[in-house]
Amino acid sequence: MKIIIITGQTATGKTSLAVKFARKFKGELVNCDSRQIYKYIDVITGKDKRLLKTRKIWLIDLIKPDQYFSSFDYKESALRVVKDILTRRKTPIIVGGTYLYLKHLLYGVETENIPPDRLLRRKLANKKVENLQEILRILDVPSLNRLSHSEINNPQRLIRKIEIIKFRAKRQHIEPPRFDIALQKPKNENIIILPDYLRLNSINFKIIGLKFKNNDDLKKAIEQRVEKRLEQGAIEEVKNLLTIGFKSTDPGLKTIGYQQLINFLEGRISKEEAIKQWITKEVQYAKRQYAFMKKDPHISWREV
Structure with a gap:
């Protein structure tokens, strides 16, 4: 029994490698990209429509762009x-570069038993980042101060923090995650029992991380990817999403690429500036991906 995980920086060819492993090991692909869980946002997120016609990929096109989906939702x-x-x-071949999803799935987190509060999320969904920061500051200043620069400007992370603090305020004691449950196969039964998260010592794992040799290669690959996305109709896709009625504040459209093109389409910046900002944001994101992932000792790295 084995689970193969392919993660790493954006634009490194993770899906292509995953497909090769799927053919070799009779595997099935499981998406671990937080952007590809959304329906209708296809071009900028790099969904391979030809591949999807020939091979099932789990956890793609799950929800609409105006719906919230946390790492807890992903793990479940x-x-x-x-x-x-x-x-x-x-x-199972898990493929994608959203390390928060992967970390939660593999190792669990201290907030494991705190479920999403759908009502609270609806109330907070349309609030600006500044408003969410102020709410968190009122509730718990230390929690706000512990957030990284990217987290403190991420509405979804702020909402989750608020959600956790409010949950804990209702309960003075929270039962710890069920760390004692191991993945096991009962005797004489064709049943697999999974724990609350996948423990590395409970199954045969292989985790492969793909990274660029240097920052020059990284930037070149992302420039080529952005150019390709534009040729594939990225601007038209954003226009259609806005026409349908989705907004720039919707969770699915807060991703890199969409924000920059929305600013262009709404006249705030030029097309050239939007493309420049898109590339810059993607490069910064790829660097953050490796910064977080390189701390995981279980990942075997390959340069591309």
Whole structure:
């Protein structure tokens, strides 16, 4: 029994490698990209529509762009999918660069038993980042101060922090995660029992991380990717999403690429500036990806 995980920096060819492993090991792909869980946002997120016609990829096109989807939601969904794949004696191949999703799935977190508060999320969904920061400051200054620069400007991370603090305020004691449960196969039964998260010592894992040799290669690859996305109709896709009624404040459209093109389409910046900002944001994101992932000792790195 094995689970293969392919992660790493954006634009490194993770999906292509995952497909090769799927053919070799009779595997099924499980998406671990926080942008590809959204329906309708296809071009900028790099969904391979030709591949999707020939091969099933789990956890793609799950929700609409105006819906919220946390790492807790991902973990719950991924566990069910992995269990199903293992039960059918296939190899789950988890592919994507959203390390927060992967970390939550593999190791769990201290907030494991704190479920999403849907009502609270709806109330906070349309608030500006500054308003969310102020709410968190009122509730718990230390929690706000512990956030990184990217987290403190991420509405979804701020909402989750507020959610956790409010939950803990209602309960003085929270039961710890069920760390004692191991992945196991009962005797004489074709059933796979999964724990609350996937523990590395409970199953045969192989985690591969893809990274660029240097920053010059990184920037060149992202420039080429952005150019390709524009040729594939990125601007038209954003126009269609806005026409349908989705907004720049919707979770799915807060991703890199969409924000810059929305600013262009709404006249705040030029097309050239939008493309420049898009490339810069993607490069910064890729650097942050590696900064977080390189701390994980279980990842075997390959340069591309």
